Amino acid sequence: MIAFNVPQVGVNDEFVTLMKIFTEDLKEVNKGDLVCIIESSKATMDVEAPESGYIKLNAKTGDQVKINSILFYILKNPEELVSIVDQPLENSEQVNATRKAIELAKNHGIDLTTFSNKTIIREKDIQKLIEKRNGEINIKSGIDDQRWLSKLGTGFSEIRELNKSQKLIAGNLSQVHQSVVTSYFSMIIESTPLQKIIDQFKENNKIILTHTEIVIYCISRLLTKYPLLNSFLLDESVRFYEETNIGFTIDINDRLIVPVIRNCNQKTLVEIARDANIFKMKAIMNKVIPADLMGGSFTVSNLIDGNLLIFLPVINIYQSAVIGISGNFSLPTGDASNQLIITLGIDHRIINGKYAANFIRDLKAQLMSVFVDIV
Amino acid sequence: MNSITYLQSLNSKLHQLLNSRDDIIILGEDIQDPYGGAFKVTKGLSQKHPQKIFSTPISEGAIIGVANGLALRGFHPIVEIMFGDFLTLTADQIINHLCKYKWMYNNRVDPSVVIRTPMGGRRGYGPTHSQTLEKIFLGVPFLDIVAPSNFHDPGQLIENCIDNGGPFLFIENKSLYPNPIYIEPSDYIRNFKVEISGEKKFPIIHLSNNDFEEVDFLIFCYGGIVPIVENASDGLLRDEEITSELFIPSLINHFNDWRISEKLLRCKNILIVEESSTPFGWGAEIVSWLIENHKISRNKTINRIGSLHCPIPSSKNLENIVLPSADFIIQTIKDLV
Numbered sequence: 001m002i003a004f005n006v007p008q009v010g011v012n013d014e015f016v017t018l019m020k021i022f023t024e025d026l027k028e029v030n031k032g033d034l035v036c037i038i039e040s041s042k043a044t045m046d047v048e049a050p051e052s053g054y055i056k057l058n059a060k061t062g063d064q065v066k067i068n069s070i071l072f073y074i075l076k077n078p079e080e081l082v083s084i085v086d087q088p089l090e091n092s093e094q095v096n097a098t099r100k101a102i103e104l105a106k107n108h109g110i111d112l113t114t115f116s117n118k119t120i121i122r123e124k125d126i127q128k129l130i131e132k133r134n135g136e137i138n139i140k141s142g143i144d145d146q147r148w149l150s151k152l153g154t155g156f157s158e159i160r161e162l163n164k165s166q167k168l169i170a171g172n173l174s175q176v177h178q179s180v181v182t183s184y185f186s187m188i189i190e191s192t193p194l195q196k197i198i199d200q201f202k203e204n205n206k207i208i209l210t211h212t213e214i215v216i217y218c219i220s221r222l223l224t225k226y227p228l229l230n231s232f233l234l235d236e237s238v239r240f241y242e243e244t245n246i247g248f249t250i251d252i253n254d255r256l257i258v259p260v261i262r263n264c265n266q267k268t269l270v271e272i273a274r275d276a277n278i279f280k281m282k283a284i285m286n287k288v289i290p291a292d293l294m295g296g297s298f299t300v301s302n303l304i305d306g307n308l309l310i311f312l313p314v315i316n317i318y319q320s321a322v323i324g325i326s327g328n329f330s331l332p333t334g335d336a337s338n339q340l341i342i343t344l345g346i347d348h349r350i351i352n353g354k355y356a357a358n359f360i361r362d363l364k365a366q367l368m369s370v371f372v373d374i375v
Numbered sequence: 376m377n378s379i380t381y382l383q384s385l386n387s388k389l390h391q392l393l394n395s396r397d398d399i400i401i402l403g404e405d406i407q408d409p410y411g412g413a414f415k416v417t418k419g420l421s422q423k424h425p426q427k428i429f430s431t432p433i434s435e436g437a438i439i440g441v442a443n444g445l446a447l448r449g450f451h452p453i454v455e456i457m458f459g460d461f462l463t464l465t466a467d468q469i470i471n472h473l474c475k476y477k478w479m480y481n482n483r484v485d486p487s488v489v490i491r492t493p494m495g496g497r498r499g500y501g502p503t504h505s506q507t508l509e510k511i512f513l514g515v516p517f518l519d520i521v522a523p524s525n526f527h528d529p530g531q532l533i534e535n536c537i538d539n540g541g542p543f544l545f546i547e548n549k550s551l552y553p554n555p556i557y558i559e560p561s562d563y564i565r566n567f568k569v570e571i572s573g574e575k576k577f578p579i580i581h582l583s584n585n586d587f588e589e590v591d592f593l594i595f596c597y598g599g600i601v602p603i604v605e606n607a608s609d610g611l612l613r614d615e616e617i618t619s620e621l622f623i624p625s626l627i628n629h630f631n632d633w634r635i636s637e638k639l640l641r642c643k644n645i646l647i648v649e650e651s652s653t654p655f656g657w658g659a660e661i662v663s664w665l666i667e668n669h670k671i672s673r674n675k676t677i678n679r680i681g682s683l684h685c686p687i688p689s690s691k692n693l694e695n696i697v698l699p700s701a702d703f704i705i706q707t708i709k710d711l712v
Contacts, residue, residue, distance in 0.1 A: 098612060098616050099613060099615075100616055118563050
C-alpha cells in the first residue's frame with residue numbers, strides 16, 4: 001500500500017483544492033493514470049497514480065486538503081482497505097480531544113462529536129460517559145435474583161461473566177425486549193433467480209456475494225418509500241434516520257456481531273458486497289472495532305445455512321424492524337426449486353400490519369427484479 | 376472573539392491618545408509617514424498630528440535625552456527605539472538621568488517617559504537586531520518594565536503607563552505584532568480557562584487547561600514567548616494529558632499576587648520560560664522571589680528554559696535552535712515528568 005501526500009505546489013500555500021476526481025474508491029488504476037486535479041493559489045496540477053493498484057481516496061471534490069496530508073492510497077489489493085480502516089481517522093484532529101481520549105472513545109465506539117465541552121475532551125470525560133453508559137445497561141430480570149437463586153437447590157458447574165461487548169448486547173436486547181412490541185410477517189420467495197445473480201457475480205466481478213447482500217441492496221432501495229422501517233420510537237416520538245445504515249449478522253467463533261454498512265441506498269450491489277466482505281474478513285481476523293457496529297438503522301439476519309424453516313429475529317435497539325432470511329431448500333409445496341423464507345419483524349407500536357405487508361410484498365418484487373437491474 | 380492585532384491595538388491607541396491629549400509627543404527614528412516606523416506602529420500619526428511626531432537623527436542617547444527634557448517640562452513623551460538591541464546606547468540617559476530625577480529633585484518632577492521598543496527574534500534579523508535585552512534593565516531602580524503578551528491589550532497598557540507617571544520601558548516582542556489579541560472578557564480562550572489578577576493597570580493573566588485545579592506544571596512567562604508556551608502547553612495536554620497553568624504578568628519587574636501561594640500548593644512542578652538566555656535573568660529572579668516569599672515544598676522541581684547563552688544567528692535554522700521553541704519546551708517537560 002502506498003499513501004500519496006499532497007505536494008507543495010506553491011511555496012506559500014498551506015492548502016490545495018481538490019478540483020476533480022477521475023476515479024472512484026477501490027477502482028483499479030494503472031501507473032500514470034490520471035487520478036485527480038488539485039489547484040493551488042497559483043496553478044492547477046494533474047495528479048497521476050504513482051503505482052498500479054486500487055485507489056482509496058481520502059478527500060472528496062471541493063475539499064481543501066492540507067499540504068503533506070494523505071490525498072489517496074494505492075492498495076495492492078482491495079483487502080488492504082482493512083489496514084486503512086484501522087488507522088486513526090485523519091479528521092480526528094478536527095475533534096478537540098486529547099490523544100488518550102480519542103483512543104478510548106474509539107475503543108468504546110463513542111462519537112466524540114456528540115460532546116459539548118467548552119474546552120478539550122479528555123480521557124476522564126470519556127471514562128465518565130462509559131461509566132454512565134454502563135450504569136444504564138440493565139440486564140437484570142426484574143425479580144430478586146439472589147433470593148431465587150438461593151432456593152434453586154442446585155449448584156453451577158461454572159459461572160462465566162460476560163465480556164464487555166456481550167454485556168452491551170445483553171443490555172441492549174433486554175431493553176428492547178422490555179419496550180418493543182414485535183409482530184412478524186413471513187413470505188416465501190423463489191431462490192433460483194437470486195442464486196443466478198450470485199453465480200454471475202462470482203464470474204463477472206470476482207466478488208463473493210450472498211443472499212444477505214442482495215436483500216440489503218433491495219431493502220435500501222425500499223426504505224425511502226417505507227421510512228417508518230428506518231426509524232425508532234423514543235419518548236413518545238418517532239425519530240427517522242437520515243442515513244440508511246443496514247447491519248447484518250456475522251456469527252463467527254461463537255460470537256455474534258452485527259457490523260453496519262453505511263449509506264446502503266447510495267451504494268451499488270458491488271459496493272455493498274465489497275463492504276460486507278471487508279467486515280467478514282475483519283471478523284475472521286478479529287479486527288472489528290466498536291465503531292463498525294454502531295449507527296445501524298435496520299438489521300438483516302441470515303440463517304439459511306441452518307436448514308431452518310423459519311425463525312423470529314429480535315429487533316435491535318433504536319431500530320423498528322428486522323429481516324430474517326431462512327429456508328433455501330425445496331419446500332413440500334409441489335415446486336421442486338429452492339425457496340427462501342423472508343421474515344420481517346416490526347415494532348407494532350409505530351408500524352401497522354398493512355404497512356409491513358406492503359413492504360414485504362414490494363421487497364419480493366424488488367428481489368425478483370434485481371436480476372434484471374444488474375445483469 | 377476580538378480580531379484586532381497587537382499592532383493595530385498599539386497604533387489605534389496612539390491615534391486616540393494624540394487626538395485627546397496635547398501633552399503627548401512621539402519621538403523616534405523614521406516614525407513619520409510615509410514610512411511610519413520600522414514596524415508601522417506609528418503609521419498615519421504624523422499626517423494627522425505633524426506637530427507631535429518627530430523623526431529624529433540616528434542617536435538613541437540623544438533621543439532619550441530630549442525626551443527627558445520634555446518630561447521635565449511637563450510633557451509625556453513616548454519614544455520609539457527602532458530595535459530593542461539599541462537600548463544599550465540609551466543606557467546612560469535612562470540609568471543615570473531619567474530614573475534618578477524624581478529622587479534627585481525630591482519628587483518635584485515626574486519624568487513620565489515611555490520608551491517603546493520591539494525586542495526578540497524569530498524574524499531572521501541576526502545577532503544585533505534579535506535580542507531580548509530587557510534583562511539588562513530589570514534591576515534599575517525606579518524603572519518599570521512592561522511587556523504585554525498577546526493576552527494583554529498593549530494599547531491600553533501604553534495609556535496606563537502614561538497615566539501612572541514615572542519612566543517605563545515598554546517591550547513589544549516583534550513576533551507578536553501580527554498576532555490577534557484577546558481583550559474581550561472571556562471565561563475560556565481555546566482550551567484554557569482565564570483569570571485575571573494583579574493591579575488593574577497592569578494585569579496578570581492566568582490560563583489553566585485544568586480549570587484551575589491541580590496541574591502538573593505552573594509556568595511563568597511573559598511577552599513574545601507566551602504563544603509558544605501556550606502551544607507547548609496545549610500539545611502536552613493533547614498528547615500526554617500533562618496539564619499546566621500559565622502565569623503571564625504584564626509588568627515584569629515586580630508583581631505581587633496573593634494567589635501565588637495557593638497556586639504553588641496545587642502545582643506539582645514549576646517552570647519559567649523566557650526568550651532571553653537564563654543566566655542572571657528574569658527566571659532567576661522569579662525563582663528567588665518564590666523561594667524568599669513563599670513556602671515551596673521540597674518535592675517540587677523548579678526549572679528554567681531560555682535561549683542558548685550566545686548571540687542570535689541570522690540563519691533561520693540556527694536561530695530556531697538558539698531560541699526556545701514549543702517542541703523544545705514539550706521535550707523538556709516530558710523529560711521532567
